[in-house]
Every structure is written in structure tokens, then in C-alpha cells.
Amino acid sequence: MESGCRRRHKGEVEDSVKRASVTLHEVAAAAGVSIATASRALTGKDRVSAQTAEHVAAVAERLGYRVNLIGRGLRAGTGATIGVVVPVISNPFYGELIHRLEDHLQQRGFDLVIADSHGDVERERDRLRMLVERRVEGVFVVPSDAELSFDAVADTATRVPLVQLDRRVIDLPADFVGVDNHRGIELAIAHLTAAGATRLVLVSGNDVTSVGRERREAFENTVRARALPRKENIFGEYLLRFGEEAARTLLSRGPLPDAIVAGDDLVAAGVIAALKRALVHVPSDVQVTGFDGTMLADVCEPRLTTVVQPFDELAREAVEALTRRMDQPDAPYVLSRVAPSLRVAESTSADH
Amino acid sequence: MESGCRRRHKGEVEDSVKRASVTLHEVAAAAGVSIATASRALTGKDRVSAQTAEHVAAVAERLGYRVNLIGRGLRAGTGATIGVVVPVISNPFYGELIHRLEDHLQQRGFDLVIADSHGDVERERDRLRMLVERRVEGVFVVPSDAELSFDAVADTATRVPLVQLDRRVIDLPADFVGVDNHRGIELAIAHLTAAGATRLVLVSGNDVTSVGRERREAFENTVRARALPRKENIFGEYLLRFGEEAARTLLSRGPLPDAIVAGDDLVAAGVIAALKRALVHVPSDVQVTGFDGTMLADVCEPRLTTVVQPFDELAREAVEALTRRMDQPDAPYVLSRVAPSLRVAESTSADH
DNA sequence: CTGTTAGCGCATTCAT
DNA sequence: ATGAATGCGCTAACAG
Numbered sequence: 001m002e003s004g005c006r007r008r009h010k011g012e013v014e015d016s017v018k019r020a021s022v023t024l025h026e027v028a029a030a031a032g033v034s035i036a037t038a039s040r041a042l043t044g045k046d047r048v049s050a051q052t053a054e055h056v057a058a059v060a061e062r063l064g065y066r067v068n069l070i071g072r073g074l075r076a077g078t079g080a081t082i083g084v085v086v087p088v089i090s091n092p093f094y095g096e097l098i099h100r101l102e103d104h105l106q107q108r109g110f111d112l113v114i115a116d117s118h119g120d121v122e123r124e125r126d127r128l129r130m131l132v133e134r135r136v137e138g139v140f141v142v143p144s145d146a147e148l149s150f151d152a153v154a155d156t157a158t159r160v161p162l163v164q165l166d167r168r169v170i171d172l173p174a175d176f177v178g179v180d181n182h183r184g185i186e187l188a189i190a191h192l193t194a195a196g197a198t199r200l201v202l203v204s205g206n207d208v209t210s211v212g213r214e215r216r217e218a219f220e221n222t223v224r225a226r227a228l229p230r231k232e233n234i235f236g237e238y239l240l241r242f243g244e245e246a247a248r249t250l251l252s253r254g255p256l257p258d259a260i261v262a263g264d265d266l267v268a269a270g271v272i273a274a275l276k277r278a279l280v281h282v283p284s285d286v287q288v289t290g291f292d293g294t295m296l297a298d299v300c301e302p303r304l305t306t307v308v309q310p311f312d313e314l315a316r317e318a319v320e321a322l323t324r325r326m327d328q329p330d331a332p333y334v335l336s337r338v339a340p341s342l343r344v345a346e347s348t349s350a351d352h
Numbered sequence: 353m354e355s356g357c358r359r360r361h362k363g364e365v366e367d368s369v370k371r372a373s374v375t376l377h378e379v380a381a382a383a384g385v386s387i388a389t390a391s392r393a394l395t396g397k398d399r400v401s402a403q404t405a406e407h408v409a410a411v412a413e414r415l416g417y418r419v420n421l422i423g424r425g426l427r428a429g430t431g432a433t434i435g436v437v438v439p440v441i442s443n444p445f446y447g448e449l450i451h452r453l454e455d456h457l458q459q460r461g462f463d464l465v466i467a468d469s470h471g472d473v474e475r476e477r478d479r480l481r482m483l484v485e486r487r488v489e490g491v492f493v494v495p496s497d498a499e500l501s502f503d504a505v506a507d508t509a510t511r512v513p514l515v516q517l518d519r520r521v522i523d524l525p526a527d528f529v530g531v532d533n534h535r536g537i538e539l540a541i542a543h544l545t546a547a548g549a550t551r552l553v554l555v556s557g558n559d560v561t562s563v564g565r566e567r568r569e570a571f572e573n574t575v576r577a578r579a580l581p582r583k584e585n586i587f588g589e590y591l592l593r594f595g596e597e598a599a600r601t602l603l604s605r606g607p608l609p610d611a612i613v614a615g616d617d618l619v620a621a622g623v624i625a626a627l628k629r630a631l632v633h634v635p636s637d638v639q640v641t642g643f644d645g646t647m648l649a650d651v652c653e654p655r656l657t658t659v660v661q662p663f664d665e666l667a668r669e670a671v672e673a674l675t676r677r678m679d680q681p682d683a684p685y686v687l688s689r690v691a692p693s694l695r696v697a698e699s700t701s702a703d704h
Numbered sequence: 705c706t707g708t709t710a711g712c713g714c715a716t717t718c719a720t
Numbered sequence: 721a722t723g724a725a726t727g728c729g730c731t732a733a734c735a736g
Contacts, residue, residue: 021487021511023729034707039731046732047705066511069485070425071729074712079422079486089466090447090647099442102468111482114441114466116454130463133421134431135373159373159418240647269651276653295442295592299621301628301653375713386723391715398716401721423713426728 022065031059042067073135082110082322083131084140084165087119091238091266092294093309094142097166100315101140108323110137119144125152132159138322143169146210161325165318168210168335175325177318177336181211184307184340185218188261188289191305191342193226195349197258197287202233203246203271204263215263215291231257238263243270251278259287259348265296268304272347283349293343302346313338374417383411394419425487434462434674435483436492436517439471443590443618444646445661446494449518452667453492460675462489471496477504484511490674494518498562513677517670520562520687527677529670529688533563536659536692537570540613540641543657543694545578547701549610549639554585555598555623556615567615567643583609590615595622603630611639611700617648620656624699635701645695654698665690 028038033052040046041056042065048056059065073079082105086094102112113136117124124144129152131139138161143149149169156162157174164176192200202219205212212235223230234249236242243262247270250256262268268290272282282288282302290297293308317336324331380390385404392398393408394417400408411417425431434457438446454464465488469476476496481504483491490513495501501521508514509526516528544552554571557564564587575582586601588594595614599622602608614620620642624634634640634654642649645660669688676683 024731025729035729036708036731037706040706043731049705052706064511066481066485068426068487068729069482070422070431070487071712072731073422074420074426074714074728075730075732077712088451089441090444090451092442092444092447095442095444095447099440099468112467115464116451129418130421133418135420135422159416240650266647273651273653273655295618296648296651298592299625299648299651301625303625376715377713387714388716388724389722392722395715399721404721420713423728424715426712426730427714427716429728 021068022063023068024065027056027060027063027065030063031056078135078137080110081113081134081136082138082140083113083115083134083136085115085117085124085127085131086142087117087144089114089116092296093264093292096294096311097315100311101318104315104319108319117144121145121148121152124149128152128156132156136160138162138326140165140318140322142166143210145208146170146213161322161329163318163322163325165314166211170210173333175321175333175336177314177321177338178211179309179314179340180337181214182218182221183337184291184309185215185261186222187340187342188291188305188307189219189222189226189228191344192259192261192287192289192348193228195287199229199231199257200259200261201231201250201257202261202263203243203250203267204233204235204261205238205267206235212263219261238266240266240270240273243267243272244274245270247271247274247278251275251280256280256286259289262288262290265290265292265294265300265304265306268306268347269296269300272300272302272304282347287348289348293340297343297345300347305345305348306343307340308343309340310338373420374415375420376417379408379412379415379417382415383408430487430489432462433465433486433488434490434492435465435467435486435488437467437469437476437479437483438494439469439496441466441468444648445616445644448646448663449667452663453670456667456671460671469496473497473500473504476501480504480508484508488512490514490678492517492670492674495521495562497560498522498565513674513681515670515674515677517666518563522562525685527673527685527688529666529673529690530563531661531666531692532689533566534570534573535689536643536661537567537613538574539692539694540643540657540659541571541574541578543696544611544613544639544641544700545580547639551581551583551609552611552613553583553602553609554613554615555595555602555619556585556587556613557590557619558587564615571613590618592618592622592625595619595624596626597622599623599626599630603627603632608632608638611641614640614642617642617644617646617652617656617658620658620699621648621652624652624654624656634699639700641700645692649695649697652699657697657700658695659692660695661692662690 024038025035028035038056040048041053069079105112115127117127140163142165143153153169166178168176204215207213234246262271268288290304290306293306297304297306376390377387380387390408392400393405421431457464467479469479492515494517495505505521518530520528556567559565586598614623620640642656642658645658649656649658
């Protein structure tokens with residue numbers, strides 16, 4: 001009728017070892033109270049005499065006690081943790097986004113666990129599985145493939161509240177928060193044509209990601225709507241290197257277009273770098289626009305005119321969507337689009 | 353003599369609710385075996401008949417079972433998790449570093465939990481505490497302050513294997529892995545002086561971080577050793593904006609130096625941007641070097657000559673140091689310095 | 705206000 | 721090869 005034999009190879013040697021962490025049990029014993037009282041005193045969520053509360057706190061402090069979130073989590077059925085899976089943490093865009101996400105989550109008392117899928121579907125599946133097995137409260141994911149990510153993301157969504165961020169999986173019934181890519185591309189094109197440009201080329205990510213598709217479609221639609229000449233666009237990955245390659249391709253094709261609409265800032269930076277090396281002047285010879293509004297846009301020379309994503313709003317919307325899903329698991333799925341804005345800088349000419 | 357009353361408001365409704373995850377208990381029941389056998393069958397670490405193993409696996413699959421890492425962690429006393437605290441995840445340098453860390457840890461079966469201290473000592477303390485309470489196996493930390501981070505980092509180090517990364521806390525008895533800043537600055541200066549530059553100015557982070565101190569000391573020492581003229585250096589934060597301000601300050605001072613040695617790529621990019629706006633040509637009017645070797649160096653125009661940190665080696669060394677500390681908690685502390693290299697590009701002239 | 709007790713999900717002895 | 725039982729650290733009933 002007792003709680004079994006307590007392990008005895010601990011407790012005495014404790015001080016020298018140090019690394020074997022102090023348990024609530026030990027704090028309670030040292031304070032001369034029951035483990036329940038110790039728990040209450042420390043969490044403060046329940047009635048305890050101010051005196052014992054203080055005493056227990058002092059003892060805990062002296063012993064260097066730290067709650068074991070694993071124990072608490074098991075009991076509570078959950079730790080207060082949210083997970084996020086991004087394709088490449090080293091892309092400044094995701095770095096900035098995570099930054100904001102963490103801010104908003106912190107306000108609501110959640111910790112953020114970050115995982116990197118390296119843009120690989122297999123790895124993405126692994127990371128999502130890990131988060132599920134950790135029993136995180138919710139998951140944000142930037143799917144690495146608009147189609148191939150389906151199974152893993154869909155399965156995860158049945159197990160835990162999930163919100164797709166920035167990119168989405170085609171036909172997946174799950175919440176999504178991202179920028180209005182159509183509006184963004186339109187802003188860029190409107191700005192360029194206002195300055196007199198008519199021959200535009202899109203250099204962007206391919207159809208593997210939803211973002212790539214949307215920006216391509218937006219570009220094609222807008223060009224058609226404005227009856228601009230149709231040129232051959234170039235598609236690849238959202239990498240600096242791709243931007244450089246694309247620029248070289250354009251140069252080899254003959255006469256340059258009036259303007260190059262890049263799929264993101266990274267690609268735009270690559271394009272500009274390659275053009276300058278070929279002694280092509282931006283914006284007088286050819287104008288360039290970016291997308292995202294990362295620090296890269298400010299580092300470029302000339303500084304990049306770019307479609308700015310509202311990072312903070314994006315993060316706020318995403319957290320809101322997730323908490324809504326947590327509260328109402330059966331609410332209808334929402335696709336939330338935040339409006340981008342255009343930041344005009346030096347890579348597009350004012351010299352009409 | 354039984355295992356108590358098992359909760360009964362579950363199990364039957366399960367299918368519709370879905371979100372209440374399947375337990376090992378339920379798998380065992382459905383498979384008609386004991387929970388112990390189910391556990392063995394699934395982990396595969398113990399003897400089970402191939403037949404039951406297969407059967408259990410099938411049932412688990414059908415039920416959509418996922419281990420509860422919280423439960424396993426409590427039992428095992430630990431989950432296989434490593435934590436890392438960085439000052440700013442949106443700095444490409446840390447993004448890249450985390451990327452590599454994750455790679456090396458994955459090979460050893462560890463998950464990485466990333467936390468952002470925003471360069472704030474209070475927040476850093478919070479994040480470290482969170483990791484300790486989660487009972488992570490080990491911690492990497494890039495201390496945000498060479499002195500004020502002492503208490504929190506020191507305390508954490510007594511509780512869990514810890515390795516300081518990139519930056520360190522002064523006089524803290526704990527492992528450290530970082531680049532050889534002295535060597536790096538020397539490489540930059542040697543390159544610049546070889547091209548004939550003599551009047552050098554350092555524009556770098558202040559003494560708040562160990563990196564700032566070391567690069568400043570390295571610069572001062574090298575300048576002295578080479579008997580170069582001493583100029584007034586400029587110190588601030590590792591931000592794009594600081595680089596711009598510093599460049600303006602230099603311009604207002606009168607004649608420019610032969611070369612500007614920037615504390616990192618971000619600062620260098622800011623310096624270059626501001627110089628170009630003032631119609632100062634790089635490298636013919638003034639040369640500029642960076643530090644880190646991030647993608648920013650390639651985005652700059654002209655491309656930045658920079659001291660490249662070997663990210664992969666850094667990460668590998670760090671993981672090695674951590675596992676060593678985990679295996680031998682009482683081994684002497686080591687300060688590991690990896691050697692940087694110089695990547696010469698366009699921001700320093702070859703036109704001697 | 706405080707103590708007793710049960711049990712979260714899992715892996716692991718110890719029997720069989 | 722399998723099952724029964726125990727406890728990891730913690731909190732939440734339930735008594736007192």
C-alpha cells in the first residue's frame with residue numbers, strides 16, 4: 001500500500017553529479033510537505049497557504065529545481081508547443097517569417113519548434129511525423145511540393161490542427177495563409193508599364209510549388225489582360241544561381257526585354273548580378289522587380305523595387321487561423337490572402 | 353491487482369473524433385496481444401515472433417498509431433532532442449549554420465529545436481530555461497552578450513551538456529566552437545595591403561559580443577604589427593543599417609581610407625550601398641571586405657571579397673564537442689577554433 | 705488548506 | 721516468445 005520502492009541510487013550523491021535533475025518529489029521531501037502541495041505551491045494555480053508557498057519556492061530554488069515538461073506534458077496530454085516546417089531556413093524570407101511567428105506565439109504562451117525539410121518531400125514527411133509524435137498542439141507547414149506533399153500534409157492535418165503557410169498543396173482541405181500573389185504580380189506589372197515598359201519577361205520558380213504556379217498564372221493573365229506582347233518566360237528554382245543562369249539565357253537570346261519580373265528577391269538579385277557582369281545597366285537597359293521584400297532587396301545595387309509581403313500580418317493571420325482550428329476543429333477551412341504592397345526603389349526607372 | 357479503471361469515454365467514439373490519438377494500449381487490444389508485446393513488436397528492439405510482429409505492425413498501421421514521444425521520453429528519461437538558441441534567426445549566417453547543424457544531428461538521430469533570443473539577454477534566459485525544462489539532451493547557444501549572458505548560460509551548462517557556438521561568454525567554463533577571428537581579420541588585411549592599401553578602417557560590431565571584441569582586437573593587433581597608420585574605427589551592431597550609417601560617418605570625416613574592413617557581410621553590404629549612393633566607387637575609390645561568406649556576399653555589387661566561415665566544419669565540430677560532453681561530462685573544456693579562408697571577389701581591387 | 709491516490713503512454717524487468 | 725506489473729514526473733480529483 002505504498003508507492004513502491006523509490007530509486008535509492010540517487011538523492012545522496014546528487015550534489016556532486018548535479019546533472020541528474022531534481023524532481024518534485026525531492027523538493028516536497030526537502031520542504032516537508034506532500035508532493036501535491038509542492039506542485040500547487042509551484043504552479044500557483046491552486047489554494048496554498050502563502051507561507052508554505054513561499055517555503056516550497058525557497059526550497060525549490062535552493063535545490064535548483066526545474067519542472068520536467070515531459071512529465072507535465074504526459075499528465076496534461078500535451079506541452080504548449082507549436083511546430084513549423086519550412087523548406088529552407090537559410091532563405092531570409094522564411095527566417096523573417098519564423099521570427100514573427102515566434103513573436104505572436106509567445107504572446108499566447110506557445111513555444112515554437114522549427115524543422116527544416118530542405119525542400120525534400122521525404123524529409124518533409126519525416127519532420128511532420130516527428131512533430132506529430134511529439135504531440136505538438138499545432139503545425140505550420142510550407143509544403144515543398146504542390147502535389148507530392150499531399151499525403152504527408154493531409155495525414156498530419158487529420159491528427160493535429162494544421163495551417164499551410166506561404167505555399168499550399170493543391171486541393172488539400174486545410175487552412176492556408178499566404179500573400180495574394182496575383183495582386184503582387186499585378187502591382188509589379190502596373191508599375192513597370194506605367195513607366196512605359198511593354199515587353200516583360202517572368203523569371204520565376206517553376207510549377208512545383210503553389211507559389212510558382214500562382215505567380216506564373218498571375219503574370220500570364222495580367223500580360224494578356226493588358227494586351228502586352230507575350231515573351232518566353234523562364235522557370236527554375238528560387239535560388240540566386242537560377243537568377244544568374246536565367247539572365248545569361250536572356251542575354252543569349254538577343255535583344256533584352258524592357259523589364260524582368262523576378263519570382264522572388266533571391267532570383268532578382270541573381271538576375272541583377274549577372275546583368276551587371278555583362279555590362280547591362282539596370283534600370284536604363286532593363287528594369288527588374290523582385291518579390292518578398294527581404295533584406296536582399298536593400299542589399300542589391302541598384303536597390304530592388306519589390307513586392308513586399310507583410311510579414312507581421314502574415315504571421316498574425318497564421319496564428320489566428322491555427323488557434324481557430326484548435327478551438328473549432330470542424331470549422332470550415334479558410335484560405336486567407338494578405339495584400340502585398342510595392343516598394344519602389346532603384347531597379348525600375350522613374351525616367352519615363 | 354489490476355491496472356485501475358481504464359478510461360471508458362474513449363475507444364468507442366474514437367473513429368469520428370480522430371484527433372484523440374491512438375495509444376499503444378489500443379493497438380495491443382486490437383491486435384489481441386499484451387501491451388508489452390505490442391511495444392516490442394513496434395520498436396523491434398526485442399525478441400518477438402516475426403508473425404506477431406507483422407500482425408501488430410499491420411494493426412498499428414490500420415489504426416493510424418503514432419508513438420507518443422512524451423510517454424517514451426518520460427519512461428526513457430529523455431527524448432532525443434538538442435536545442436539551439438541563436439540571436440537572430442533572420443540573419444543568413446545563423447540560418448546557414450542551423451541548416452548544417454540539423455544535418456549533422458540528424459545523422460546521429462537527434463532532433464533539433466530552434467529558439468530565437470532576439471539578441472535579448474532576458475529572452476535568452478527564457479529560451480534556455482525552456483530547453484532545460486524540456487529536458488533536451490544538449491544545448492547549443494550563441495550568447496547574445498559576452499558578459500551579461502553569463503548567469504543564464506552558466507546555469508544551463510550545469511544542468512545539461514552545452515556548447516557555445518560562434519560567440520562565447522567571457523571566462524565561462526564551457527565548450528566553445530567558433531571561427532578563428534584573428535586569422536580571418538589577418539587574411540583580409542594581408543590581402544588588402546598586398547594590393548597596396550595602407551590606411552584601413554574597421555567598421556564592426558561593438559564589444560558586446562565576443563565576436564566583436566575579437567575582431568576588433570585582431571584588427572588593432574594586425575595594424576600595429578604591420579605598422580600601418582591608425583585610424584578611428586567605427587563600432588555598432590551587426591546590421592545592414594549600421595553599415596550604411598558608418599559609411600556616411602566616414603564620408604563626413606573627409607578623405608576616405610584605402611579600405612574598409614567590415615565586421616560581417618551584413619555590415620559590408622550596408623557600407624557598399626551607402627558608398628554607391630554617394631557616388632563613391634568600390635573598389636577603385638575604396639576597397640571593402642566582409643566576414644562570414646553568406647549569400648549576401650554574392651548579392652552585393654560589386655561582389656564582396658569576404659572571410660568565409662566553413663559552415664559545415666563549424667557544425668561538425670560543434671556536434672562533436674557536444675557529444676563528447678554528453679559522453680564525458682567531466683572532460684576538460686575545449687575552445688575549438690576553425691580556420692576561415694578568404695574568398696576574393698570584386699570589392700577589392702586586383703588593379704595594383 | 706493539505707495529503708492520498710490514480711494514471712497520462714510507454715519500455716522494461718521478471719516471470720512464465 | 722509473451723504477459724503482468726512497475727514507475728518515469730507530474731497534476732487533478734477526492735478526501736479530510
